[in-house]
């Protein structure tokens with residue numbers, strides 16, 4: 001059986017009849033940048049996340065930048081960012097000329113560990129970016145109280161967490177600003193690059209609308225600094241269609257996660273992802289860990305699955321503090337042990353709404369076969385030594 005890591009084609013086939021006319025309408029109306037499809041989508045997306053405003057953007061990375069830029073973060077400032085995230089979270093700070101300051105993740109949630117945040121705060125700290133990684137919300141209450149105590153902005157990076165919930169409340173409106181990505185492989189994916197920022201602040205929303213359009217509301221009148229961060233009409237149309245399916249797709253992801261958990265519960269050699277008590281996890285990724293923490297075992301497992309037709313991913317194999325581009329920040333291996341362990345032991349299994357029970361069963365069986373096979377080799381080697 002061949003099981004891809006992601007199957008965007010299967011999803012497209014299931015909604016082709018709605019997508020094609022929606023794109024055709026954009027072509028017919030030549031509504032290529034922003035326009036009605038984007039504003040309709042913005043409204044629907046904001047409503048779905050119980051937040052007042054949403055501005056459609058060109059990407060999630062641009063959303064990470066715009067959020068901090070609109071808050072006035074600039075050179076000389078520091079921004080607290082989890083070491084365990086995709087690099088785009090850190091670009092938000094660097095694009096403002098600010099310094100990212102990394103913090104380790106919690107060993108079960110894989111998100112920023114609130115208990116380790118205070119130690120990273122200096123007089124230059126301006127903001128904390130809480131990333132809801134893999135689809136699970138970060139523990140926002142303690143982060144909010146730290147932000148309040150030190151007078152810091154709290155920004156959510158929801159790139160992987162559409163419709164995720166923290167203590168029954170949708171992410172996206174809990175921090176001051178949230179950024180979303182609609183990269184094609186995300187839970188809500190465009191057919192190209194797209195992103196958004198959400199907020200409950202009218203003033204910030206107005207700022208975003210100006211900043212994404214060269215700092216102007218009126219053509220050729222540039223009130224503030226800005227950039228071209230506008231969402232394309234075709235992406236708005238695609239996202240508008242997909243929004244109608246997002247809730248069902250999210251439930252399907254949760255179904256897939258619970259099937260994995262059932263099939264794999266007695267595999268003692270792996271750690272399954274936890275759904276924290278405060279979380280409604282939307283399983284953008286299903287990341288297991290080899291319990292031994294041994295990178296070679298993880299890589300052997302990935303190869304074994306690949307040899308059996310199953311594609312897997314690594315999220316993320318090299319933590320941010322060890323990336324070459326941040327070598328001037330002075331971090332070293334050992335600084336963030338939980339993140340470093342996850343980088344070596346984590347393996348992302350296929351996860352998408354269209355994944356069937358039969359496929360999940362097959363993947364789980366192959367993981368079991370791998371450990372049977374490993375045990376056999378150990379037995380043979382031990383017998384040879386005796």
Ligand SMILES: Cc1ncc(COP(=O)(O)O)c(C=O)c1O
Nearest residue numbers: 059060061086088089159181183
């Ligand atoms: C956690 C996180 N932040 C930000 C981004 C950036 O989003 P985009 O690829 O839309 O620029 C991504 C996705 O790639 C992400 O996973």
